[in-house]
Amino acid sequence: MYIKKILTAIALLGLVVAAYFAYFIYNAMFKPNTAFNNDSAYIYIPTNATYENVREQLLPLLKDIDKFDALANQKKYVSNIKAGRYIIKKGMNNNDIINSIRSNNIPIKISFNNQExxxxxxxxxxxxxxxxxxxxxxxxxxxxxxxxxxxxxxTALGMYIPNSYEFFWNTSADQFRDRMLKEFKRFWTDARLEKAKSINLSPSEVIALASIVYEESKKADEQPIIAGVYLNRLKVGMPLQADPTIKFAAYQLPENKNTVIKRVLNIHKEIDSPYNTYKYAGLPPGLITMPDVSAIDAVLNYQKHGYYYFAADANKLGYHKFAKTLAQHNVNAREYQRYLSTQGIRK
Structure with missing residues (x-):
């Protein structure tokens, strides 16, 4: 009888322990454990991070960090940290959180253009x-x-084709550069390469010319006309005489740092630089800014015409007037210079 009571007591104790263990497991694994009010939160785990680094980010996001620690140890997450950007959704339990930050690295979308x-x-x-x-x-x-x-x-900047791309947050510098080389090669399809060859330019030269076209005009419908002007000049050995290249050369000089040149003057045209396309014929050594894809394609699909000159149009700002002769160009240029003077723009 006494032994039976002992066995009954042991059985009851076992049930209590099992119930407590089940309750602990439920709390540790399945009970919601987020402490933020937003729908979600992100944590960024650096390369070679330790569990302490992760824990520090989780501390303000969780109601009970100790129970999270216990489950993280049990699931061996503490010794298997993965770098990346991870999402924690409101109402997640510890099990869901560990699964998310262990294997659900969320990519980010990166967009860039017009980087000088x-x-x-x-x-x-x-x-x-x-x-x-x-x-x-x-x-x-x-x-x-x-x-x-x-x-x-x-020419290095020309390798980076402006667009939107997906990357993991923990992308290294070399990985980013190598991926952009692949995107560059993907951009230069056989059709684009054939068009570049037909105008006797390499891809880097096309982009260098496109950067000038882009600086001359942000109007996509006008860019092929401007590209045609510059290609006409290149064909006959005429200097490009592109004002954007003069500005680029001027900005390399200490006295022009942190300034904005709104009007190209004769003194600027005397700058001795390979980017001075008034002094030196042909294309400059590289691009002067990152051109939009529209400008690159404008060079490859340039408009064939007889224009060799263009000047900004004072009556249609953002656009230009084109001329076949220097005499007509001088008329157009003087008209725009008068406009600049009336606006008080003298340099």
């Missing part, structure tokens, strides 16, 4: 992925990479 330099592009990208701007600049300007892929420091 590699440094500015790196700054824009570095604010969106784990790699910082310094690491990106070093990767983008890596001499062995550039040489291997037929680029140099003057």
């Amino acid at each position: 330099t590699i440094e500015k592009l790196a700054g824009r990208i570095g604010s969106q992925i784990e790699a910082d701007s310094l690491q990106l600049v070093q990767a983008m300007f890596d001499e062995s990479f550039l040489s291997k892929n037929n680029f140099n420091k003057a």
Whole structure:
């Protein structure tokens, strides 16, 4: 009888322990454990992060970090941290959270255009992925990479085709650069390469010319006409005489840093620079800004015409007047210069 009571007591104790264990497991695994009011929150786990790094980010997001710790240890997450950007949805339990931050790296969409330099592009990208701007600049300007892929420091920016791309947040600088090389090669289809060949330009030269066209006009419907003017000049050996290249050369000089040149003057045309297309015939060494795809395609699909000159149109701002003769061009140019003077723009 005494033994029977002992066995009954042990059985009851076992049931209590089992019930407590089941309750603990329920709380640890299946009870909602988020403490934020928004629909979701993101955590960013750096490369080579420790569990403590993850825990620090989770602390303000969870109601009970201790129960999360217990389950993370049981599921061996503490020794299997994965870098990336992860989502935690409101009402998630610890089991769901661990599954999410273990295997559901969420990509981000990166868009860029109109970046004037590699440094500015790196700054824009570095604010969106784990790699910082310094690491990106070093990767983008890596001499062995550039040489291997037929680029140099003057043409490097042309490898980055403006568009929207998906990346994982924990993308490294080298990974970003290498992916953009693949996108560059994908952009240069056989059809585009054939069109470049037909005008005796390499892809980098097309982009260099497109950067000038883009700086001359943001109007996509006019860009093929401007591209045609410059290609006409190249065909006959006439200097491009492109004002945007003069501004680019001027901005490289210390005295013009942090200034805005609104009017190209004769003094600017005397700057001794390979980007001075008034002094030196042919294309400059590289692009002067990142052109839109519309400008690249405008060069490849330039409009055939007899124009060799153009000047900004004072009566239709943003557009230009085109001329076949220097005499007519001078008339158009003087009209625009008078407009600038009436606006008080003298430099």
